[in-house]
Amino acid sequence: AQKVTQAQTEISVVEKEDVTLDCVYETRDTTYYLFWYKQPPSGELVFLIRRNSFDEQNEISGRYSWNFQKSTSSFNFTITASQVVDSAVYFCALTLGGSYIPTFGRGTSLIVHP
Amino acid sequence: SQTIHQWPATLVQPVGSPLSLECTVEGTSNPNLYWYRQAAGRGLQLLFYSVGIGQISSEVPQNLSASRPQDRQFILSSKKLLLSDSGFYLCAWSPSSRDEQFFGPGTRLTVL
Numbered sequence: 001a002q003k004v005t006q007a008q009t010e011i012s013v014v015e016k017e018d019v020t021l022d023c024v025y026e027t028r029d030t031t032y033y034l035f036w037y038k039q040p041p042s043g044e045l046v047f048l049i050r051r052n053s054f055d056e057q058n059e060i061s062g063r064y065s066w067n068f069q070k071s072t073s074s075f076n077f078t079i080t081a082s083q084v085v086d087s088a089v090y091f092c093a094l095t096l097g098g099s100y101i102p103t104f105g106r107g108t109s110l111i112v113h114p
Numbered sequence: 115s116q117t118i119h120q121w122p123a124t125l126v127q128p129v130g131s132p133l134s135l136e137c138t139v140e141g142t143s144n145p146n147l148y149w150y151r152q153a154a155g156r157g158l159q160l161l162f163y164s165v166g167i168g169q170i171s172s173e174v175p176q177n178l179s180a181s182r183p184q185d186r187q188f189i190l191s192s193k194k195l196l197l198s199d200s201g202f203y204l205c206a207w208s209p210s211s212r213d214e215q216f217f218g219p220g221t222r223l224t225v226l
Contacts, residue, residue: 033212035214035215037215037217042219043202043204043219043220043222044204044217044218044219044220045204045206045215045217046217047214047215047216050213050214052212089156091158095211095212097212098211099211100146100163100165100171100211101160101163101173102160102215104157104158106155106156106157107156107157107158109156
């Protein structure tokens with residue numbers, strides 16, 4: 001069965017620091033999809049990025065970047081020059097090809113202090 | 115563009131009372147629909163999902179049920195609430211199984 005591990009329960013940084021949120025996944029399938037979501041204090045989860053298992057290209061979107069490495073089964077998320085608005089719980093998720101059911105990690109709470 | 119609505123935003127109910135939470139999606143057709151519960155401690159628990167009208171799959175046996183009477187409407191119900199049903203309930207939709215999910219604003223349920 002598949003599994004997603006976000007080992008960091010909570011990370012606390014000061015504004016403008018860079019921070020990396022780790023995500024390690026387990027699956028024997030060759031076709032799968034990886035996601036990151038952000039849950040701000042308001043509660044609504046917001047989709048950030050999707051990667052399929054055949055696309056290991058890293059992605060950068062403004063201050064956000066994602067590093068997908070199949071060799072280590074990791075899909076890490078880095079925020080550069082963090083801001084207070086980045087404070088949220090971040091979830092990594094995995095869906096196998098052909099499955100309707102995503103597997104979510106337990107989330108990492110990021111607290112950015114001014 | 116697509117939008118997902120969920121109501122009510124907050125709800126306080128006594129133990130043993132019924133429950134009905136509604137979720138509707140606009141701007142798309144035949145979406146996959148999902149109900150999640152998030153208890154204190156952050157983890158997301160998938161309760162039900164639906165790939166079409168009248169098609170409901172349950173992931174966790176409990177006193178909750180779900181129905182999809184229309185293509186873009188997903189309802190979460192209970193005949194008698196338990197204290198353990200308290201939590202944050204999130205509805206989500208996705209265009210297909212390999213796509214990202216889009217979440218509603220959530221309903222915070224407190225059972226007293």
